[in-house]
Amino acid sequence: MSTIELGMPGRGLAGVPLLAEDAPAQTKKEFTSDQEVRWCPGCGDYAILATMQGFLPELGLKRENIVFVSGIGCSSRFPYYLDTYGMHSIHGRAPAIATGLATSRRDLSVFVVTGDGDALSIGGNHLIHALRRNVNLTILLFNNEIYGLTKGQYSPTSQVGSITKSTPMGSVDNPFNPVSLALGAEATFVARSMDSDRKHLTEVLRAATAHRGTSLVEIYQNCPIFNDGVFAVLKDREQAATRILHLVDGEEISAGDTVVVRGEAGSLTVVDRADADPARIVRHDVHAEDPSQAFAISRLIDPTLAHVPMGIFRDVDRPTYDDLVRDQVDASVEGLGGAASDADLDELLTGKDSWTVSA
Amino acid sequence: MVIQGMTATIQQLDRVVIRFAGDSGDGMQLTGDRFTTDAAILGNDLSTLPNFPAEIRAPQGTLPGVSSFQLHFADHDVLTPGDEPDVLVAMNPAALKANLADLPRGATIIVDTDEFTKRNLAKVGYAVSPLDDGTLESYAVHPVALTSITVEALAGTELSRKDKERAKNMFALGLLSWLYTRPTQSTERFLALKFGGKPDLLHANLLALRAGVNYGETTEEFAVRYEVGPAPMKPGRYRNITGNIALSYGLVTASHKTGLPLVLGSYPITPASDILHTLSGLKRFGVTTIQAEDEIAGVGAALGAAFGGALGVTTTSGPGLALKAETIGLAVSLELPLIVCDIQRGGPSTGLPTKTEQADLLQAMFGRNGESPVAVVAPQSPGDCFDIALEAVRIATTYRTPVIVLSDGYLANGSEPWAIPSIADLPGQRVAYTTEPNAVDDKGDPVFHPYLRDPETLARPWAVPGTAGLEHRVGGIEKADVTGNISYDPDNHDLMVRLRQAKIDGIADTIPPLEVDDPSADAKVLVLGWGSTYGPIAAAVRDLRLQGHHVARAHLRHLNPFPPNTGEVLQAYDRVILPEMNLGQLALLLRARYLVDIQSHTAVRGLPFPSSALADVILKAVNA
Ligand code: SF4
Numbered sequence A: 001m002s003t004i005e006l007g008m009p010g011r012g013l014a015g016v017p018l019l020a021e022d023a024p025a026q027t028k029k030e031f032t033s034d035q036e037v038r039w040c041p042g043c044g045d046y047a048i049l050a051t052m053q054g055f056l057p058e059l060g061l062k063r064e065n066i067v068f069v070s071g072i073g074c075s076s077r078f079p080y081y082l083d084t085y086g087m088h089s090i091h092g093r094a095p096a097i098a099t100g101l102a103t104s105r106r107d108l109s110v111f112v113v114t115g116d117g118d119a120l121s122i123g124g125n126h127l128i129h130a131l132r133r134n135v136n137l138t139i140l141l142f143n144n145e146i147y148g149l150t151k152g153q154y155s156p157t158s159q160v161g162s163i164t165k166s167t168p169m170g171s172v173d174n175p176f177n178p179v180s181l182a183l184g185a186e187a188t189f190v191a192r193s194m195d196s197d198r199k200h201l202t203e204v205l206r207a208a209t210a211h212r213g214t215s216l217v218e219i220y221q222n223c224p225i226f227n228d229g230v231f232a233v234l235k236d237r238e239q240a241a242t243r244i245l246h247l248v249d250g251e252e253i254s255a256g257d258t259v260v261v262r263g264e265a266g267s268l269t270v271v272d273r274a275d276a277d278p279a280r281i282v283r284h285d286v287h288a289e290d291p292s293q294a295f296a297i298s299r300l301i302d303p304t305l306a307h308v309p310m311g312i313f314r315d316v317d318r319p320t321y322d323d324l325v326r327d328q329v330d331a332s333v334e335g336l337g338g339a340a341s342d343a344d345l346d347e348l349l350t351g352k353d354s355w356t357v358s359a
Numbered sequence B: 001m002v003i004q005g006m007t008a009t010i011q012q013l014d015r016v017v018i019r020f021a022g023d024s025g026d027g028m029q030l031t032g033d034r035f036t037t038d039a040a041i042l043g044n045d046l047s048t049l050p051n052f053p054a055e056i057r058a059p060q061g062t063l064p065g066v067s068s069f070q071l072h073f074a075d076h077d078v079l080t081p082g083d084e085p086d087v088l089v090a091m092n093p094a095a096l097k098a099n100l101a102d103l104p105r106g107a108t109i110i111v112d113t114d115e116f117t118k119r120n121l122a123k124v125g126y127a128v129s130p131l132d133d134g135t136l137e138s139y140a141v142h143p144v145a146l147t148s149i150t151v152e153a154l155a156g157t158e159l160s161r162k163d164k165e166r167a168k169n170m171f172a173l174g175l176l177s178w179l180y181t182r183p184t185q186s187t188e189r190f191l192a193l194k195f196g197g198k199p200d201l202l203h204a205n206l207l208a209l210r211a212g213v214n215y216g217e218t219t220e221e222f223a224v225r226y227e228v229g230p231a232p233m234k235p236g237r238y239r240n241i242t243g244n245i246a247l248s249y250g251l252v253t254a255s256h257k258t259g260l261p262l263v264l265g266s267y268p269i270t271p272a273s274d275i276l277h278t279l280s281g282l283k284r285f286g287v288t289t290i291q292a293e294d295e296i297a298g299v300g301a302a303l304g305a306a307f308g309g310a311l312g313v314t315t316t317s318g319p320g321l322a323l324k325a326e327t328i329g330l331a332v333s334l335e336l337p338l339i340v341c342d343i344q345r346g347g348p349s350t351g352l353p354t355k356t357e358q359a360d361l362l363q364a365m366f367g368r369n370g371e372s373p374v375a376v377v378a379p380q381s382p383g384d385c386f387d388i389a390l391e392a393v394r395i396a397t398t399y400r401t402p403v404i405v406l407s408d409g410y411l412a413n414g415s416e417p418w419a420i421p422s423i424a425d426l427p428g429q430r431v432a433y434t435t436e437p438n439a440v441d442d443k444g445d446p447v448f449h450p451y452l453r454d455p456e457t458l459a460r461p462w463a464v465p466g467t468a469g470l471e472h473r474v475g476g477i478e479k480a481d482v483t484g485n486i487s488y489d490p491d492n493h494d495l496m497v498r499l500r501q502a503k504i505d506g507i508a509d510t511i512p513p514l515e516v517d518d519p520s521a522d523a524k525v526l527v528l529g530w531g532s533t534y535g536p537i538a539a540a541v542r543d544l545r546l547q548g549h550h551v552a553r554a555h556l557r558h559l560n561p562f563p564p565n566t567g568e569v570l571q572a573y574d575r576v577i578l579p580e581m582n583l584g585q586l587a588l589l590l591r592a593r594y595l596v597d598i599q600s601h602t603a604v605r606g607l608p609f610p611s612s613a614l615a616d617v618i619l620k621a622v623n624a
Helices: A044-059 A075-081 A094-104 A116-122 A124-133 A178-184 A198-210 A237-243 A292-298 A321-335 A342-350 B027-043 B093-100 B119-122 B146-153 B159-166 B168-179 B185-194 B199-218 B242-256 B272-281 B297-308 B318-334 B361-366 B383-397 B411-415 B490-510 B531-546 B567-572 B585-594 B611-623
Strands: A064-070 A086-087 A108-114 A137-143 A189-194 A215-220 A244-247 A258-263 A268-270 A308-315 A356-359 B002-004 B009-013 B015-023 B045-051 B066-074 B087-090 B108-112 B141-146 B223-229 B236-242 B262-266 B289-293 B311-316 B338-344 B375-377 B401-408 B415-419 B474-475 B525-530 B552-556 B558-560 B574-581 B599-604
Touching: A044 A075, A044 A137, A044 A198, A044 B093, A064 B087, A064 B525, A075 A086, A075 A108, A075 A244, A086 B297, A094 A108, A094 A124, A094 A137, A094 B262, A094 B289, A094 B297, A108 A116, A108 B199, A116 A124, A116 A137, A116 A178, A116 B338, A124 A137, A124 B297, A178 A189, A178 A292, A178 A308, A189 A198, A198 A215, A198 A308, A237 A244, A268 A292, A321 B289, A342 B236, A342 B242, A342 B531, B015 B027, B015 B093, B015 B119, B015 B168, B027 B045, B027 B066, B027 B168, B027 B185, B027 B236, B045 B411, B066 B093, B087 B093, B087 B168, B093 B119, B093 B383, B108 B168, B146 B159, B146 B168, B146 B199, B146 B361, B159 B168, B159 B199, B168 B185, B168 B199, B168 B223, B185 B199, B236 B242, B242 B262, B242 B272, B242 B311, B242 B338, B242 B383, B242 B401, B242 B411, B262 B272, B262 B297, B272 B289, B289 B297, B297 B318, B297 B338, B311 B318, B311 B383, B318 B338, B318 B361, B318 B401, B318 B474, B338 B383, B338 B411, B361 B375, B361 B558, B361 B585, B375 B383, B383 B401, B383 B411, B383 B490, B401 B411, B401 B531, B401 B599, B411 B531, B490 B558, B525 B531, B525 B567, B525 B585, B525 B611, B531 B574, B531 B611, B567 B585, B574 B585, B574 B611, B599 B611
Parallel strands: A064 A086, A064 A108, A086 B474, A108 A137, A137 A215, A189 A215, A244 A308, B009 B223, B015 B087, B087 B108, B108 B141, B262 B289, B262 B311, B311 B338, B338 B401, B375 B401, B525 B552, B525 B574, B574 B599
Antiparallel strands: A189 A308, A258 A268, A356 B236, B002 B009, B015 B066, B045 B066, B045 B415, B236 B415, B375 B558
16 A cells, blocks of 8 residues: 655635625624424523534524535424535434535535534444544534433433433443544544533634544533433633633643643543643643643543533644545546546446457 | 358357356456457347355355356347356365356356365365366366466466466356357456556456466467357447446436536445445546435535535435435435435345345335325436436436436446436436516515425425525424425425325326337236346246236336336236335335236346346236
C-alpha cells in the first residue's frame, strides 16, 4: 500500500453559498416551521430549539442550503421544527445518511441531531466512523441519560445503578463518556454545553459550525418526565460555580476555588487552588494536535458531577473526508478534460480487448 | 473433417468445454480468463463459470482449496458454461479428485505429474496414484511434467524456483492454446500490461507461454489438434464481459444519461465487491464511492446522497440485504430513487459466499416491516446486467422508488461476448428536479407540497436541498397525503399504504409484455424462468426442439411488478414448469397471484442447472 500527501482544504463553511451582501438579515421566524412542537412541557429540547433558531440567522447562509438530519428519539423530531431542508431518518443511522449527503453536496451545511441512545447505542458504529473520517458535519448529541421516546429505560450514558423501567434493581452496565469516546475516535472538534445556558450553547455552536470537519457537541438536556433533574446541580447557580470547569483556550481550568493540575501517570486532578503547585497547573490548549490532554480533561467528570468540564475540549484541523473524496473525483474529471462525453463512455464500454464481427 | 497439419491432424469441432482446475494459488482463474478472451477474439460464442473457494488460500493441495474455471466455446450460440467438461486440466491430485466425477467417459485429462507426489496424493486420500491404478482408463489422459518443464524453460532467468513454478499456468495456457489452435497474441499483450514494471516476470511468463505451445508442437503427446470455428453473430463490435462489470458500466451509463452523479455507498461482500472496485476506478465519470463502515451505512450514504439529488446506489449480497432492510423501508417512505444491487449467493446466513443461488427473491419482495413495496428486476445473462441497470435507474427515477436488482454469483463472475452498445443509441433521459412550488395555500400564495403526486406515475416531486422556497422535511413517520406533514390519522395511513402500492403496481404500464418463445405455436408446456436460469433453460429447450418436441419458453426480467400479460401467458399453457435455484420462491408468488398450478423444479447446489438435467424434467412434462 502506498500513501500520498493530502492538502488542507478551506475552513468552516467554505463552499456553502452565503446570502447576498445586501439581503435583509434573516430572522428567527424564518427558521421556524409551521409545525406544532410536540415535546413534553418543560423538556430541555425547547431551549435547544430556541437557541438554534436564534443562532442560525447569524450564519448568513442561504436557508435552503442548510439540512438537518436526525435519527430516532425525542430529540430527533428537531428537523420538523426548522424551516430548512430536513430528514427524520431511522434509529442510529443519521451520521451515515448525512455522510452520503455531505459528501455528494459541497454546497450544504449539514447538521445531525441525535440523542444518547441514538448516537451511542444503536448508532454507535456510525458515530465513531463519522468522527474518524472527519466528515463535514455538525453533530448535536442531546444527552439526557435516559430513553425518553420509549418511555424511560436506561441509556448508554445512564449512571451505574440507575433505577429505570428496564432496570428495577439498578443498571449494571458502565456508561459511556461521550466526550472521551469522541476523542478516542479521533474527533477533530469536541465540546460540551447545556440546554439551559443559551449564551454558552450559542458560543459553542458558533465554533462548531465554523469548524471544518465533524464537530461533536454534547448537550446536557433535561428530561423532566423520565430523568428530571439529572443535571440540576449544574443549573443551580451556586453549585455550578464550584462544579463547572470552564474550558477557555490558553487559560487555567478552574471552578470556584479549585483548579486543574497535572496528577500521576498522565492524569489530571482538581485541587484547591491554595494547595496547587503552580508548576503543575494546566492551561487548556484547544488546538493541541495531541488529544491526550483533552482526553484527560474529559476524565475529570465523576458520577456525582462534582467536576464537569464545559466548553470546547478540542478543535484541530485535519482534511475532511468529503473534501478529499470530492478532490479525487474533481481531479479525475478535470484530468479527462471536463465532464465525460458520449465518446468517453463509448471508449470505456469498448475496453481494451474488443473485436469486430463483420457482415 | 480432418486436415493434415504440420505436426498433428486438425479436427473441426462445433463446441468444447474446458475446465481448468488447480490450487487456489495456481492462477486458474487467470488462465481461464485469458483463454476466454482469446476464444472471444476468435469469434467463438462462449459462456464461463468460475468456481472458487471462499477461503483466499485454503491449505495447499487439499480438496477445499481447489479453484476451477470452466469455459464453453462453440461455433454457434452458447447459452451455458456447459454441463460436462470435454477437457480437464488438473494441476494437482486434489484438482483431479474434485472434478473427476463431472467428466464424461472419454474426456481428455491433462495432469501435472510433478504434483502427483506421495504427499499430495495422501492429502486427498489417494493411496495409489490414480494415474497408475487404472482409475482413469476410460479417459484420454495426458501426463505432462508441467512444473518441471516450466522450470527448465526458465533456466536462463534470474528468478527464484518459486517464481519459476508460478509461471506454470502460462505453460498450461500455451499448451491448450496450441491444442485448440488459438493465437496467443492477446495474452502476450495482456502480460505486457500486467508485468509492465517487472520485465523479468514478463519475460518469464512469455517464455512459459511459448514453452507450452512448443511442447504441443514438438512432442508427440497430442496427435490431434482441434479447431472451433467462429459463431455467426450479428455484425458489430464485441467484447467479453462479466455480469459485475456490465452492471457497473450500466450504472455509470445511466448516471451519464440522466445527468445524476452516481454515488455508491457499499461495504465489501462476496460476490458483489467487484462492483465497488470497478466503480471506484471510474471517478473520471464523476462517480463517488464511499466504502462505508457497514452494510447499513452503505445504503444510508446512498440514500443521503439521493436526498441531495444523486443517483444513490448500494451493492451487496444476501446477508447485506438483510442489514439494509430498514433503510430500504425508509426509502420507500421517503419515496426517493435508490438502486440496491443484491448479487445473490448461497444462504442462509453466511451460506456459500462464492456460490450462486436465487433465494433472495422473497427477501427482496417482502423483507421489510410494514407494507413496503419496491420494484424488483433481475438480469438474465452477464451482458444483460448492463441493460437491467439502465432499466432499474429508469424505474427508480421515474417513480421515485427503491429498485432491487437481483443478480447472482453466476452472472456476476460468469462472462459472455457482449455486443457493445453505442451510448447515443441507448435509452435514458436527463432527470429534472422540481424547482418551483406546486400549489397555493389558502391565501393564494405559492407553496410546495412534497407529497403532491404526479397523476400518471404517482411519483412525488424530487426537490433537492439548495432549492430556495421548497424547504421541506421528510421522514419515516407516516406522512399526510399531499403535504407530507406527520400524520397519525387512520384514513390517511390506509390511503398512503395503498398509494405506495399503487405506485409500484403502476410501473407495469411502462414495462414490455412478457414475450413467449414458442416457434411452433404448438407447445402445451411453457418453461418459465427468471434471472440466471435463462441460459440453462434456453439450452435445454433448444435441445428438446432439435429432437422435435414442442416447448414454449418465457423469461421474467421484471419481478415486481410483473409484466401486465403474465397471467394470460401462464394460463395459455397446459403446464408451466418453473426451474429455480431456491425452493420455489417465484412459483409461490405466481401461484398466489394468478392461481396457476405451476410445476416448480428446484435445486440449490450453489451451481447453475445443468441443461441436460433440465431437459429431462421438461421432457417428462411434455410426454405427460
Ligand atoms: S420524554 Fe423527556 S426528552 Fe422526551 S420530550 Fe418528554 S421531556 Fe423531552
